[in-house]
Amino acid sequence: MTTTSSPTTRSRTGAATRRLLTCVVAATPLWAAVALSQAALREGFDITRHPLSALSNGSLGWLQITNFLVVGTLLAVGATGLRRALLGAPGGTWVPRLVRVAGIGMIAAGVFVMDPADGFPVGTPYGQPAALTWHSYAHFAAGSITFLSLIAACLLLGRRLGRAGDRRYALLARAGGVALLLGNGWAMGGGPAGTLTLAVGVITAMLALSLIAMRLRSHSPNIA
Structure with a gap:
């Protein structure tokens, strides 16, 4: 016997999925606001020489540690919303997994603080x-x-959106992945202001995910 979900059940599922996607939407503004405000205001910090992770040190280090933990949790939880919204689409399996791994990685980065x-x-x-x-x-x-994980998630989303004919958001996703790939590579290679290029790359990749999650909240056919 075939059973179908009622409109009320579908509505509740859709509302829950939107709330989960909102976690991904909120992650980037929160991360950027907390990290960049500290970068601008904390004495002795120079974003061209110090990575944003260094903000976890010092008497106010708890702010950045909390930033890591909260934003990582938002991404890890929000990945379930991505899985529901992308169900059956190319990248629908691996993109949510990669975003969840990225979130867990951020939580771990908050737990384990780098040396001053x-x-x-x-x-x-x-x-x-x-x-x-x-x-x-x-x-x-x-x-x-x-x-x-962020790089791979962005590039997979770019491929998925490109195949779906959504060129603008496909370009956004690819730009996020490439920005982080280049920013991290430049920093690891010891290039001038590498910590700045890394910060730009991370925020660009996260912003791409947040904007795509915002679009899925309104346009995914899997959300009733």
Whole structure:
């Protein structure tokens, strides 16, 4: 016997999916607002020399740690909304998985704080530490997992949206993935202002995901 869901059930499922997608939509504005306001206001921080992760150090470090934990949770939870909205579409399996992994990576990056370095917080010797602690290595590993997952999710979304004929959002997704790929590569290669290019790349990739999630809230055929 075939059963079909009632309009009320479909409506409730659609509303729940929209709420989950809102988690992804909100992730980027929250991350950027908390991180960039600190970058501008905290004494001794220079975004051309210090990664945003360094803000987890010092007396106000709890702000950035909380930023990592909350935004990571938003992405990990919101990935369920992406899975529902993309159900049956190309990328519908792997994009949500990658976004969830990125969220878990951000949570781990908040738990494992990198070592103070290069004059920040104020009073820290300039230059890099002679030896890194284990939690600093764990932070870098978590960051690498997050970056790679965001890059892959954006590029897969770009392919999916391109095949669907949505060229504008396909370009947005690809731009986010490429921006993070280049920004991270430049930073890892020791290029000038590499921490700035990395910050731009991360925020661009996250912004692409947030805007696409916003579009799916209104246009996905899987949301009744």
